Amino acid sequence: MPKIVIGSGNQHKIEEIKAYFSDLDFKFVGLDSELELPEVIEDGKNYKENALKKARQRAQELNEIVLADDSGLSVDYLDGAPGIYSARFGGEGLTDQEKYLKILELLNGQPIEKRRAAFISVIALVDPFKNIEITVKGQCPGIIAKEPAGENGFGYDPIFYLPEYDKTMAQISQQEKNKISHRGRALKKMKREIKQRYK
Secondary structure, X not given: OOEEEEOOOOHHHHHHHHHHOOOOOOEEEEXXXXXXXXXXXXXXXXXXXXXXXXXXXXXXXXOOEXXXXXXXXXXXXXXXXXXXXXXXXXXXXXXXXXXXHHHHHHOOOOOHHHOEEEEEEEEEEEEOXXXXXXXXXXXXXXXXXXXXXXXXXXXXXXXXXXXXXXXXHHHOOHHHHHHHOHHHHHHHHHHHHHHHHOO
């Protein structure tokens, strides 16, 4: 069974991706934590450039097929911030909770119409053997809640309110999240691409 390496150190993300692709004839594995790989400098101007850079660098280093993503939260009131800087928002070393509390602080007192937001994910697959590069994009609209709620998910999920569910992303099940999340939508497109290219 051919292998695809998920080029991420985020265990939540790895498990989410592995679960989504479990029906494909590929073995999906996370990065080996014992490998001392150089950090990927995410200096792209957008999600696509960063996702491709991660996938290309890891594919070259490992000589494996690599899947990588770049994702973030875009808040209208903050002119699209934190955007591609979502993982480092507010400064290095902050916890997820500290980051989302910072967003709530910046939107304090703003009415619902100024709290519109979207989660965006671009997934890239780089295959050095077949010289294939694929990128797909997924987006999920929502609203920044007034306060965090829910125990599921990670990152900004507790403050990302989904009007159609009347819940935050952190209050819905993983199964529901896979159907509607930015990454779920991008993974659906990537699955279709993989099935077409690797028959």
